[in-house]
Amino acid sequence: MALLETRNLSKSFGGLQAINDVSLKVEPNTVHGLIGPNGSGKSTFFNLLTGVYQPDAGSYIEFNGIDITNKPAHYIAEQGLSRTFQLLRLYGELSVLDNVMVGYHPHTKYSPLAPFFKGAEVRRQDAIVRDEMMELLEFIGLAEHAEIPAAELSGGQRRLLALGRAIATRPKLLLLDEPGAGLSPVNVDNLMATIMTLKERYNLTIVVVEHILKVVMNTCETVSVLDHGQKISEGTPEFVKNDPAVVEAYLGREMADEEIRAAMG
Ligand SMILES: Nc1ncnc2c1ncn2[C@@H]1O[C@H](COP(=O)(O)OP(=O)(O)OP(=O)(O)O)[C@@H](O)[C@H]1O
Numbered sequence: 001m002a003l004l005e006t007r008n009l010s011k012s013f014g015g016l017q018a019i020n021d022v023s024l025k026v027e028p029n030t031v032h033g034l035i036g037p038n039g040s041g042k043s044t045f046f047n048l049l050t051g052v053y054q055p056d057a058g059s060y061i062e063f064n065g066i067d068i069t070n071k072p073a074h075y076i077a078e079q080g081l082s083r084t085f086q087l088l089r090l091y092g093e094l095s096v097l098d099n100v101m102v103g104y105h106p107h108t109k110y111s112p113l114a115p116f117f118k119g120a121e122v123r124r125q126d127a128i129v130r131d132e133m134m135e136l137l138e139f140i141g142l143a144e145h146a147e148i149p150a151a152e153l154s155g156g157q158r159r160l161l162a163l164g165r166a167i168a169t170r171p172k173l174l175l176l177d178e179p180g181a182g183l184s185p186v187n188v189d190n191l192m193a194t195i196m197t198l199k200e201r202y203n204l205t206i207v208v209v210e211h212i213l214k215v216v217m218n219t220c221e222t223v224s225v226l227d228h229g230q231k232i233s234e235g236t237p238e239f240v241k242n243d244p245a246v247v248e249a250y251l252g253r254e255m256a257d258e259e260i261r262a263a264m265g
Pocket residue numbers: 013016018036037038039040041042043044045
């Protein structure tokens with residue numbers, strides 16, 4: 001059974017059909033890419049999945065066997081659907097460790113005030129959470145920076161931290177919104193490796209929107225392509241890369257032939 005399924009998903013803003021009748025399935029424990037030219041509807045698609053936007057009538061979204069159409073964002077997040085943002089939202093003054101602890105917080109069983117009345121049980125839980133979060137920081141390569149304020153991290157490290165914080169919420173499905181944007185080529189390679197490691201370690205399913213097609217081609221089992229809000233192609237990276245409809249969609253945006261080939265290469 002698919003972990004996520006949309007059926008006839010549509011969203012219009014006034015006269016503009018930003019998402020047009022998109023049906024797709026995301027299989028569990030896969031990395032699923034979502035690509036398309038600028039303005040093709042990728043962000044809108046994420047916003048529909050996470051309950052930021054309400055879809056048009058006739059749309060249906062199912063996650064983990066539950067109908068999440070028109071459900072509020074907090075309910076959808078509680079079901080285990082989590083996302084990272086293009087714009088980072090880190091707590092700069094908090095330590096790196098505290099930033100991932102914040103992500104974990106909904107899972108702790110005691111009240112947020114409990115640390116002020118630390119009993120033995122609370123201290124025990126604190127220690128367990130700390131150990132788990134340190135392990136997560138090890139995985140994303142930030143353990144040695146655990147105690148410094150997040151604001152002191154480099155751009156690439158902050159992106160890793162944002163990823164770590166999303167994973168700390170223990171999602172079943174993680175939506176990554178352009179994780180590679182602004183990264184150096186070396187960091188892009190690290191990011192790809194990190195995505196794959198985290199997927200295995202935390203048994204995640206990942207949907208990734210990414211303009212750096214190398215990331216999509218190297219990490220995704222399946223790729224869906226949007227153009228003008230419609231799904232125009234879907235399949236393995238190899239299939240999509242060679243699909244004339246996809247090349248056409250990018251060319252239609254006046255991208256030179258060599259450029260698209262190089263980007264997809
Ligand atoms: N809140 C909104 N109100 C009106 N129009 C919107 C809104 N959000 C998105 N749109 C429009 O919907 C279309 C799809 O935009 P969207 O941001 O989803 O595309 P995208 O594929 O994520 O683009 P990019 O790759 O540039 O981030 C665009 O024409 C955009 O202007």
